[in-house]
Amino acid sequence: MGDEKAAGKKAKGTVFVRSEVCKGCSYCIEFCPTDCLEFSKDFNSKGYHYPVLARPEDCTGCDLCGLYCPDFAIFGMKFKDLEARKNAGASGGAGG
Amino acid sequence: MSEDLARFEDVENPVMPYLRQERIPHIWCPGCGIGTTVNCFARALTESGLDLDKVSIVSGIGCTGRVAGYMRLDSFHTTHGRAIPFATGLKLANPRLKVVVYSGDGDLFAIGGNHFVHAARRNMDLTVICVNNSTYGMTGGQVAPTTPLGATQTTMPYGNFENPFNLPFLADACGAVYVARWTVFHVKQLTRAMKEALLKPGFTFIEVLAPCPTLYLRRNRLGDGVDQVKYYKEKSTIKHGADTKEVGLGFQSDIVVGKFVDRERPTWLDSMNQHFSKVLGTRFQPWGGSNGED
Ligand code: SF4
Ligand code: SF4
Numbered sequence: 311m312g313d314e315k316a317a318g319k320k321a322k323g324t325v326f327v328r329s330e331v332c333k334g335c336s337y338c339i340e341f342c343p344t345d346c347l348e349f350s351k352d353f354n355s356k357g358y359h360y361p362v363l364a365r366p367e368d369c370t371g372c373d374l375c376g377l378y379c380p381d382f383a384i385f386g387m388k389f390k391d392l393e394a395r396k397n398a399g400a401s402g403g404a405g406g
Numbered sequence: 407m408s409e410d411l412a413r414f415e416d417v418e419n420p421v422m423p424y425l426r427q428e429r430i431p432h433i434w435c436p437g438c439g440i441g442t443t444v445n446c447f448a449r450a451l452t453e454s455g456l457d458l459d460k461v462s463i464v465s466g467i468g469c470t471g472r473v474a475g476y477m478r479l480d481s482f483h484t485t486h487g488r489a490i491p492f493a494t495g496l497k498l499a500n501p502r503l504k505v506v507v508y509s510g511d512g513d514l515f516a517i518g519g520n521h522f523v524h525a526a527r528r529n530m531d532l533t534v535i536c537v538n539n540s541t542y543g544m545t546g547g548q549v550a551p552t553t554p555l556g557a558t559q560t561t562m563p564y565g566n567f568e569n570p571f572n573l574p575f576l577a578d579a580c581g582a583v584y585v586a587r588w589t590v591f592h593v594k595q596l597t598r599a600m601k602e603a604l605l606k607p608g609f610t611f612i613e614v615l616a617p618c619p620t621l622y623l624r625r626n627r628l629g630d631g632v633d634q635v636k637y638y639k640e641k642s643t644i645k646h647g648a649d650t651k652e653v654g655l656g657f658q659s660d661i662v663v664g665k666f667v668d669r670e671r672p673t674w675l676d677s678m679n680q681h682f683s684k685v686l687g688t689r690f691q692p693w694g695g696s697n698g699e700d
Contacts, residue, residue, distance in 0.1 A: 340635070
């Protein structure tokens with residue numbers, strides 16, 4: 311969160327990445343409208359680089375990355391929706 | 407990122423409830439566009455407001471044929487080319503179902519071409535989604551009825567000389583009431599088109615252009631999936647209502663996308679009910695169609 315303040319900009323959303331099922335196709339990185347994702351330096355266990363939120367302050371949580379990802383490995387969420395879910399006691403599932 | 411995530415550990419991908427999660431990761435190659443179409447389909451289902459207990463998905467054989475097996479709906483993975491006749495039987499036996507056929511270009515237009523033609527002619531109440539990757543992916547990259555002229559395939563090592571189908575023109579000529587083409591670049595438009603097709607009675611058809619990196623792109627030295635999606639982005643022009651005669655595809659040519667046909671025709675069940683009610687009067691009991699809704 312410190313980084314966001316430093317950039318003088320507040321992120322509106324964030325992404326969740328299941329790095330283990332990513333196949334490194336780069337759709338999410340290429341088609342993110344705010345260009346906030348980059349490939350990781352690390353590999354997952356299948357040998358693919360996966361996306362990381364390199365510029366978190368730019369993410370709007372629009373979930374376009376989630377719509378493109380052919381492997382269901384990433385999705386975006388707006389913080390306001392996340393808070394609403396949390397308050398509504400949303401059900402469990404695979405996150406992060 | 408991780409600090410944010412820790413607060414929301416239980417959040418799941420909105421597409422997950424639509425998938426048989428125990429079968430993920432799926433078998434599709436890195437950069438294959440089929441998974442992207444599944445995202446759009448899942449969102450279209452949400453937006454359509456349809457009762458998922460009344461939605462059924464039928465696939466034939468091939469890479470796209472795997473979609474039915476990954477969707478958490480009443481799914482049927484049928485024999486090669488026979489998704490449409492299977493779906494027709496399902497719809498007629500239980501007219502309250504929304505039946506979706508989800509399959510590839512080879513399955514729907516080569517092996518199953520005859521079924522497509524007649525289901526569209528009859529205006530059978532089905533939504534047909536064809537993921538067109540221009541090749542037979544699962545069996546090794548043979549030439550398909552959609553392979554553009556000049557493209558190299560395992561069975562056309564010197565380039566394809568067979569004229570490919572123009573799928574929207576075919577669907578239009580056969581009588582489909584809704585015909586659209588999008589690519590996996592156009593995720594938002596594709597989602598909207600899928601929703602429209604799901605909600606429209608009659609034979610609705612969407613062609614989705616999608617990259618097959620392993621067999622089509624590599625053999626034609628076209629790069630990765632993402633390069634092909636960039637090509638879709640650069641070379642596509644949206645032309646709603648375009649004359650379907652004019653929308654044929656060449657090798658890496660310009661692409662016309664959009665909603666080409668949206669018209670009204672009585673569905674097969676409505677025609678049957680109307681006809682027999684007229685001929686047989688009260689001796690006939692209507693079955694399904696707009697008479698069957700309750
Ligand atoms: S949610 Fe939107 S802004 Fe954030 S990474 Fe995904 S595509 Fe980019
Ligand atoms: S779109 Fe999905 S599979 Fe492709 S790089 Fe991004 S997270 Fe990985």
